[in-house]
Amino acid sequence: GESVGLHLPTLSVQEGDNSIINCAYSNSASDYFIWYKQESGKGPQFIIDIRSNMDKRQGQRVTVLLNKTVKHLSLQIAATQPGDSAVYFCAENYYNQGGKLIFGQGTELSVKP
Amino acid sequence: DAGVIQSPRHEVTEMGQEVTLRCKPISGHNSLFWYRQTMMRGLELLIYFNNNVPIDDSGMPEDRFSAKMPNASFSTLKIQPSEPRDSAVYFCASSSTRNEQFFGPGTRLTVL
Numbered sequence: 001g002e003s004v005g006l007h008l009p010t011l012s013v014q015e016g017d018n019s020i021i022n023c024a025y026s027n028s029a030s031d032y033f034i035w036y037k038q039e040s041g042k043g044p045q046f047i048i049d050i051r052s053n054m055d056k057r058q059g060q061r062v063t064v065l066l067n068k069t070v071k072h073l074s075l076q077i078a079a080t081q082p083g084d085s086a087v088y089f090c091a092e093n094y095y096n097q098g099g100k101l102i103f104g105q106g107t108e109l110s111v112k113p
Numbered sequence: 114d115a116g117v118i119q120s121p122r123h124e125v126t127e128m129g130q131e132v133t134l135r136c137k138p139i140s141g142h143n144s145l146f147w148y149r150q151t152m153m154r155g156l157e158l159l160i161y162f163n164n165n166v167p168i169d170d171s172g173m174p175e176d177r178f179s180a181k182m183p184n185a186s187f188s189t190l191k192i193q194p195s196e197p198r199d200s201a202v203y204f205c206a207s208s209s210t211r212n213e214q215f216f217g218p219g220t221r222l223t224v225l
Contacts, residue, residue: 032212043117043204043216044156089156098144098163099211103156 008087012110019077021107023090026071030102031095035064035075038106039086047075049093077109085111115139117217119205125223131193134220137186138207146214147180147190148204156204162188195224 013019025033032051036044050057050064050073057064063076073090087106094100118137126132138145146161160170162182170180177196182188192199202221206214 034212041218043206043219045216046213049212093212095211098161098168099208099214100161100169101146101158101214103158105155 008106008108010108010110012112013080015080015082015111015113017080019075019080019084019109019111021075021077021088021109023073023075023104023107024071025073025090025092025104027092027102028068028071029094030092032093033064033066033073034091034093034101035062035073036089036091036103037084037086038089044089047088080109080111082111082113085109117205117207117215119203119217119220121220122218123221123223125225126195127225128196129194130224131191132195132199132222132224134190134203134205134222136188136190136205136217138188138205139209139215140186142207142209142215143185144208144211144214145182145188146206146208147188148206148216149201150204150219151201159190192222195222197224200224 032049034049035047038044048059050066055066061078065074087108089106090104091101120135144163147159150156159172160180165182180190200223202219204219206216208214
């Protein structure tokens with residue numbers, strides 16, 4: 001029979017609006033936190049990372065915020081475009097373990113034109 | 114640069130058969146990772162290599178799974194015998210730094 005899979009959290013935004021994707025993590029020992037984007041049928045693609053001793057980092061149209069007090073990470077995408085539609089994963093990076101990644105559940109971002 | 118190359122892209126096999134997935138990392142990268150992605154469990158790290166040596170295989174589900182990296186440009190993930198619950202997308206990733214991994218396109222495995 002067909003197995004029941006997890007339903008990913010979904011965020012639907014209008015083109016041009018800003019998007020905020022959230023992630024909770026559990027392990028305070030992580031050295032880096034990384035956001036990956038996965039488009040349908042493709043492998044995950046690195047977007048941006050943040051070191052655990054920072055609380056904010058900006059890239060091109062993206063900003064990552066880290067709140068270690070509540071173990072929360074967010075990815076902000078400015079002026080969201082249809083090409084941003086994908087599943088976004090946060091991952092904990094264990095730098096001293098060869099860069100081992102532990103991925104979160106993922107959030108599906110849908111951008112309406 | 115061609116990126117990480119995986120083959121085959123799709124594999125359909127019957128329960129009990131041996132399956133071999135292949136990966137060619139990006140030239141110059143010294144770390145290689147194998148992941149499995151399912152709807153139920155998300156993206157899971159199975160095993161990773163550094164300079165062709167297996168470092169952490171704690172994610173390998175059971176003895177039916179094995180991985181090798183005979184040289185810096187090639188790795189295999191083998192499942193013998195395969196079972197329907199092994200059906201998933203298997204990704205290979207490589208890196209030269211410890212905070213950015215480059216993923217291949219994945220192999221979609223279906224075990225009937």
